[in-house]
Amino acid sequence: MINEINPDVYISTEDIAARTKEIGNAITKEFRGEEVVVLCVLKGAFIFCSDLLREINLPTKLEFISLSSYGANTESSGNVIMEMDVTSNLEGKNVIIVEDIVDTGLTMKFLLGLLEQKKPKTLKVASLLHKTSRTQVPITVDYLGFEIEDKFVIGYGLDYAGRYRELPYIGVLNAGN
Ligand code: 5GP
Numbered sequence: 001m002i003n004e005i006n007p008d009v010y011i012s013t014e015d016i017a018a019r020t021k022e023i024g025n026a027i028t029k030e031f032r033g034e035e036v037v038v039l040c041v042l043k044g045a046f047i048f049c050s051d052l053l054r055e056i057n058l059p060t061k062l063e064f065i066s067l068s069s070y071g072a073n074t075e076s077s078g079n080v081i082m083e084m085d086v087t088s089n090l091e092g093k094n095v096i097i098v099e100d101i102v103d104t105g106l107t108m109k110f111l112l113g114l115l116e117q118k119k120p121k122t123l124k125v126a127s128l129l130h131k132t133s134r135t136q137v138p139i140t141v142d143y144l145g146f147e148i149e150d151k152f153v154i155g156y157g158l159d160y161a162g163r164y165r166e167l168p169y170i171g172v173l174n175a176g177n
Pocket residue numbers: 044069074075076078100101102103104105106107108151152153154158159160
């Protein structure tokens with residue numbers, strides 16, 4: 001039987017929306033007069049990316065890339081593989097990677113290396129969350145939603161064992177869950 005579980009709210013829907021609007025405005029300001037490619041990292045970033053895209057007031061193109069880190073459950077192993085590549089040429093484009101969370105930084109380091117080979121004009125990182133205390137590889141997050149503590153978070157696209165992506169807020173599983 002599947003229990004109905006309501007994880008504790010860690011970052012509210014309203015706070016996410018307000019911060020996403022600010023990030024959209026910052027991107028709009030920085031790239032005024034240019035086109036940007038918004039690159040959504042599947043699966044976790046799909047909700048943040050769809051909200052952020054609608055806060056960017058510029059000509060945009062949307063691309064997807066799918067990465068998977070294997071070997072561990074709630075921790076990145078650093079063994080990242082690309083499951084699905086982008087479908088258009090990124091050479092000479094302003095690319096903004098949109099990620100759900102930067103934890104150790106290993107996934108983003110892998111992705112930056114991969115994308116640099118595609119010779120974009122600019123390459124920026126937008127991430128909703130950053131667990132700075134867990135950094136193994138320092139990553140510059142150009143557009144950051146929230147710096148968070150070392151907690152395993154779920155919701156707003158982020159999963160635990162494939163579940164909870166539909167929660168409208170960022171939550172934490174409490175002891176009872
Ligand atoms: P990193 O390579 O930076 O350690 O980890 C990045 C990936 O690990 C994220 O894209 C995400 O898939 C997963 N991850 C790291 N921390 C969390 C977390 O607190 N919650 C969830 N759901 N995924 C996480």
